[in-house]
C-alpha cells in the first residue's frame with residue numbers, strides 16, 4: 001500500500017523543513033556576528049560598541065545611496081543587538097561552539113528574543129499546527145483505505161455492474177472497457193458508497209485540533225446559551241419537552257450515541273421517546289421490562 005509511505009514521506013518533509021527553518025533563521029543567519037562588526041570573538045564591550053557606531057555611520061541609508069548599504073545597515077544593527085548584551089552574547093558563543101545542538105540553541109534564541117510568554121504561545125500554535133497536519137493526513141489515509149476496501153468488495157462490483165446495465169438498457173458489453181460515461185457513473189456510485197462507510201468519515205477541516213481550539217470560545221458560548229435556554233424553558237417555565245428535546249433526553253438517559261440511535265428503527269424510537277424515560281419511575285419500569293424480555297429470549 002502506497003499510503004503509509006506517503007505519510008512517512010510527508011512527516012520527513014515536515015521535519016526537514018522545520019529543521020532548516022530552525023537552523024537558518026537565528027542570530028545572524030549564515031554570517032558570523034563578529035565578522036559583520038569586524039571584531040574578534042575576544043573583543044570587549046567597548047570595542048564592539050565602537051565598531052558598531054563606525055559601521056552604522058558608514059552604512060546609514062541617509063549617508064550612503066548604495067542600495068546594498070541598507071541591507072548591511074540592518075545586518076550590523078542585528079549583530080550589535082546580539083553582541084551588546086552579555087547574556088545573548090554568551091548564548092551566541094555557545095551556539096557557535098556547539099553547532100550540532102540546533103534545537104537547544106534555537107530554543108534559547110527564541111526565548112531571549114521573544115520572551116517567555118510569546119515563546120509558550122508560539123510553541124502551542126506550532127504544536128497545534130503540526131498535530132493538525134498529522135490528524136488530517138491520518139484521516140485521509142483511513143478514509144481512502146476504507147473506500148478502496150469497499151471498492152474491492154463483490155457487493156460494490158455487482159452494484160456497479162447493475163447500475164451500468166440499468167442505465168444503458170442492458171446494452172453493456174462485458175468485455176468492453178469502461179467508457180468515459182461509465183466513469184462518471186462510477187464516480188456517482190462511489191459518492192453514494194462514501195456515505196455508507198462507517199468509522200471512517202470524510203476528513204473535515206472543522207474537526208482539526210487547531211480549528212477546534214480557535215472555535216473554543218464560540219463552542220463554549222453556544223453551549224452556555226443552550227444550557228440557559230434549556231433551564232429557562234423546562235426548569236423555570238416548566239414547558240413540556242419538544243419532540244426533538246425529548247429525543248435528546250431519551251438518548252441521553254439510555255446512554256447511546258447519536259449513531260447508535262439512528263440505527264434503531266423508527267417505530268421503536270418513537271415508542272422510546274413516548275415512554276418519557278428521563279423520569280425515574282418510567283426508566284425503572286422500562287428496565288424491568290427489558291430484563292423480563294431478555295430472560296424470555298433465553
Ligand SMILES: *[C@@H]1O[C@H](CO)[C@@H](O)[C@H](O)[C@H]1NC(C)=O
Nearest residue numbers: 042043044045046047048050
Ligand atoms: C577594551 O579593549 C581595548 C583594546 O584592547 C582597551 O583599550 C580597553 O581599555 C578595553 N576596555 C575595557 C572596558 O576593558
